[in-house]
Amino acid sequence: MREPVLKLRGISKRFPGVVANDQVDLDVYPGEVHALLGENGAGKTTLMNILYGFYQPDEGQIELSGRPVRIGSPAEAMRLGIGLVPQHPLLVRRHSVAENLALGLPTGWWRPTKPLGKRLHELKQQYRLDVEAGALVEQLSPGEKQRVEIIRALLRGAKILILDEPTSVLTPQEAGELFKVIQRITQSGGAVLFISHRLDEVLEIANRVTVLRKGKAVGSLTPPTDKATLAEMMVGRQVSFERERGMAKRGAPVLEVQKLSVFSDRGLPALRSVSFNLHQGEVLGVAGVAGNGQSELIQVLAGLRKAVSGSVKLDGRDITGKTPRQLHTLGVAHVPEDRIRMGVVPSMSVAQNLALRNYFRPPFSKGLWLDQQELDQNALRQIRQHEIAAPKPGTEARLLSGGNIQKIILARELAGNLKVILAVHPTYGLDVGASEQVHATLLQKTQEGAAVLLVSEDLDEIISLSDCVGVLYAGELVGPVEATSVTREQIGLWMMRGETAFTTIEA
């Protein structure tokens, strides 16, 4: 048997109140893909940060090719031949690809980007990895940025490549390309540690799988077997892969979007003449690679961005250009993309956060003054009803977990008489239990007659929840079409090329 190139024994890492890694063992062999599977919060990221020298383990040993090592910093990790391709690219947006690559390499002082050309050519030959050296990073697609990260790790001589949730920003086709690159890397003797929470792709690519749950390595399979076993190991109970959505009772159109065009912050067209109808009781899923206009679509519908042209009607009334407050009053709820940065005020109390939409009207306020008692009572009610894990109404929101913060937002946004729910990545970063709760809440609301516009980068979420699916590509909407009439692969193709050569199925 070959020697593992990387061997972890008994790695533990604690943070105040949490054991992030608990006695984790892991072996990675050269020429193999080892997948690290686990839910959000299972400790994958912590383990990765330990391997890359961001954190020091509290206990345990790391061996590289049989030699015990201490990885004190990212620089040291790289010297030892460990390369990291992070989930969100760590690139300088406004610098060129060449500048970004040169930054991580030992170069000469004068014109550090000059000698890169030759080495890039070699890589292109060896792995068929190609990228334009002169392009600015901000002009690249997520897949291209990831390629820059891989090239950078390889240029730095990485023998062990850690890929953190690499497919989360890719279309299925781009993911396929990535898998080919990974295979070429392992064929030339490299080892890959593939971190993911997606079962299908782990089954496709990995030679071995280690499953993490609540910080512990609960099992290792060589080679990985079937999906159900893995899922059970990962979540700790049986998981159904059924579509969560039954057939919809579709009602009258509630939101009518006509030829809507919007500019991005940088003054470029972000939505180009987008039209669709959203019906009562319907879930419309909008897929797409990040940055193709999803944020702008939600912002314009929530009143946070001005439309350049086009119109939006709610129940037949024109609501184009209304303010966020007016829209909320009319029954448009918004579960925002970045829940900490937008959805709550972290330093304010749970009670005050729950009143963010209605603080200025009775019963929360009497004229100029807030009714503190009413705020607290409302908070107690919501804490009980939505099972928010907050000790008291006065607890600051920043002290709560992501799942509980999302519950605050849902409790606040989904109260009252709703017509439309704009939900963006509603389960991002939540564990399976919390995600299921969020999904159940949203579906419950559709039963009560609300319509949901669901934006997500997670295709599984879109497919399992939606009645209709549309894809945003370069600001244009493909679809929407019936969710049952389209395959995952077809959606993937639209995400990449946005081709519109198909018939739109209108209700």
Added chain:
Amino acid sequence: MVRLEFDPNPPGNRVWLVMGLAVLAAIALSSLIFWSYGVPPVTAYLTLFKGTLANPAGIAESFRRAIPLLLIGAGLSLAFRSQFFNIGAEGQLLLGASAATGVALFIPLPAELKLVTMFLAGFLAGGAYALIAALLKSRLGVNEILSTLMLNYIAVYIVQFLVNGPWKGRSLMGFAYTEQFPAAATLPVIGGTLIHWPTLLLGVLLALFLQLILNRSTIGYELRVVGENLEAARYAGINIGRTVLMVAMLSGGLAGLAGVGEAAGIHKRLLDPAQISLGYGFTAIIVAWLARGNPALTIFTALLMGLIFAGGDVMKLNLQMPFRVVDVFSGLLLMFLIGSEPLARYRLKFGRRA
């Protein structure tokens, strides 16, 4: 073994403890300054103590200095809470004093309305001056620290222009003063001191009122959301521009009131800007910072800084040190205060690693 452990949510008492230590450290480091100036630190501290805390006149002097610091500091703590870094209180104070002078000298009014009108005019002038920076910030995103600072310099020249030119007193040959205010336009003082108590009372009441606004009103709620999470404010539909303008108006207005107090209570005329304000606008930043953004607490922190101003006077008189010594101490104190803030987020752990 002792080690530091990160604690993102420090308990309140540790925050105050660390702040207290920062104040002590600043005091300790100033002895180095005294020493380098050729004054033995012990002598300096003794002189300071005898001249201020141990002396009724010194205490009265501290109160007198605390009045403008309280008014400005209370307003600034509101401004800082909403992330509007108003560094221009100095200029707003000068404009408030100018407006009060205009009313006192040139607007015929019944005696009983004179002072009220002066305070009103001072508030409006100071507030309007701050509005310039607030408008530039909310409409164009111009950094308010720089704009309010520049407006300070401009205000200095406006006052100089007034006292050297159109408002120069005819009876005073060669001096850059206005005429003295009529009796109805001056503030009463507590006998034997320079404490113009109506302004002090106004300051205390306003500080308490602003605290109430901040904690208990919808305006205060909006102000805190804007200050702590701009994105959330936009999302909740709060009118951010209006909130910033209101905060500017309030904090500038309070600085303007401080100017009215100085003109009508101390000098009884408008004169050289360097004499009207000894840098109250800047020191009030520390007053607000020490109070951690709570207007009511500025009642105490203003007194503390008033004491330091009184100390500066003592040093100048008894040790022949330039009044700049107050700037040195203020600068040190501010640096230590903001530097120590993140330190409060660590706790000392004794014993072995758990």
Added chain:
Amino acid sequence: MEEIFSALARAMAFGTPILLAALGEVVVERAGVVNLGVEGMMAVGALAAFAAAQTSGNPFLGVVAGVLAGGIAASAHAFVSVNLRANQFVSGLALTMLGLGLSGLLGNKYVGAPLEHPLAETGFTWAAVVLSIVIWLVLYFTRTGLVVRSVGENPAAADALGLEVYLVRYGATIFGGMMAGLAGAFLSLAYRPSWSDGMTSGLGWIAVALTIFVAWESIRAVFGAFFFGLLYHLAFRLQGRLPSEMLLALPYLLVIVVLTLAALRRRQGNAPEGLGLPYERGTR
């Protein structure tokens, strides 16, 4: 003709301290640190330069002292804002208070003292112009520049590649302080060979505003600074015809106008993305 030349020469002299300090601030901000303490560091530099030159009789020693004093003052800001991750804007403000206070206090005994060998203004002016070109070359054509710019744009990315973010920010901040100190030395050794409290008269603030206006480009700073210099000179020439206070207030008014113009032209979009934000590992 001769008059125009002499006017231009005066404008360049007026603009030199602004340029020197702004060049420093360009580098500091390119590394992601805002230092609003320029005015204070300039004052400290001016006093140190004057004191050293006056006691030693050697004005070049004065220049060295001014540069060092500016660097030391800046390292206080670096410690508070980089290591302690405190609010950079307030820290800079505190540094200004401290610098103006210290120089006023310790400089008391030098007020009115003569300087035997003042330096020529033109030497500083040409040095400033050459420096602006050197800084441009270093920023865009060398590894040092690449590292500084990357740290300012995305410190987390630089850190992940094993670059010493803190060290780079320290270095840049201290360099900025040295440039402010040099600007101070120009004031007290060449421009007005003497020491008086408050002799920096807001030039440091103008340098900070100029940094924003020239969109963090060192070569543009040359033109910006000399433009300011020209306005100063015009204000000087107009004395007597307009109230002097109006002319004295003009530069400050101009800063506001300049900042407004910069905002209108969306120049602030060019600000380094990590500007003013403290960096802490693991809080990306």
